[in-house]
Amino acid sequence: MNAYFDNVKKPVTDKILQDLYLDANKTAVITIDMYNGHLSEDPDCPCPALRGREIIEPINNFTAACRELEVPVIHVRSTLRKDGSDDIKGNISAWRLVFPMTVGPIPGIEQHALEGSKWTEFAVDVRDSDYIVNGKKRLSAFYPTDLELLLRNLHKETIVLLGAMTDCCVLNTAFDGANRDFRIVLPQDLTRGSEHLEEAACRIVSLHLGLVVDSSELLEEWRNQKSKR
Template identity: 60%
Template sequence: MRIHVYGKPQDTGDAFEDYLDPGKTAIVSIDMHRGHLDESPDCPCPAPRAREIVKPIDAFHDAARALGVPIIHVRSVLRQSGVDDLKGIPAAWRRTFPLHVGPIPGSDRHAIEGSAWTEFVTKVLPEDLIVETKRRLSAFYPTDLDFLLRNMRVETVVFDGGFTDCCVLNSAFDANNHNYRVLVARDLVRGTDDNLEQAALAMVSLHLGLVADSADILSEWKTRKAKRDAA
């Protein structure tokens, strides 16, 4: 298996065989919705670097579906009343992130339940699964993702989406803490900027799991599926 450790490629041979069984794996795609990806100036929490991975993520998901790997789409959704954010204890990013990027016009509308901003930009098929009670940074909090994965008998999660240094990293930490094997598709995530993206991937590679290109992940899955089908 070819992975990236602290940004450098390594061939690990069969050392991570237990991470690569497609029959025990699910892809968790994080926050690929209009609230981050819409090109309108009204986009409430823009993540422009992630727009370039929409088509590659769709292609990866199509290939994974063909191999029987389930896709779980996770999106941030906040109650219209604002009780779980703006009118409760607001999420920290609303006050800290603007110190770096400046004011974020329309951020009050981010992820509001029933709004167009919660619509997925990536392809979602009827057989896919959706988790949409993500209120903060991790795909596991306060959602039913762990419950869903346990019932699917999933042992390995593969993350794609954004932000690498924010929601992907937080989700990778939580997945590891819940004792899942973690892979991050390094070409299918995007961070705030390249420096933070690379730093987040380095942290994953040292402490949480494997960082690998999506093509290498698919290649490993195809090899194992072919062996299983031939048996």
């Protein structure tokens, strides 16, 4: 199959890369923050990531195929304590301070990711066989969650990252995962972020962290592997 290296599509022929990044048996798929706090069409949505709505059904289709191939699906979402102690009444997250300087005021942002609220309900399909990781409180899906513990216990070494936002939580998770020696795969068609920064984020991943691919080719690769077992 092919991957994008600094936005140039090339065949992945190196046997080491194939073994480390493309083996379905070693892999788990992770959706990041695909929940109503970003994706709801409600005008009161506290932290809208409108472009993320484009990938809800494509992610649903991809994860359905993953389940058929017995690749585990993990959904990670931000959840913050209702009293604000995790963020706005404690040490305020950096993004809350600087992001509005670019995008302007964000009405209702104090409601973002509050545990038990409708905003933490998933916008993508979640099945009984899936795993849910709560408690993401900053930009990386690893902090301060039990995602790494889950992956180690599932004996998974490669993680496929989907969701929002490409240049923010997805990129942070890719760095944290790579620094923990997980192999990173990013289907560029199943992630959305700041439109002008998506390509840059994908280039950073391909230069330093892992493989950037098309989801259809990744599924085809996994299906070929299954047919050879």
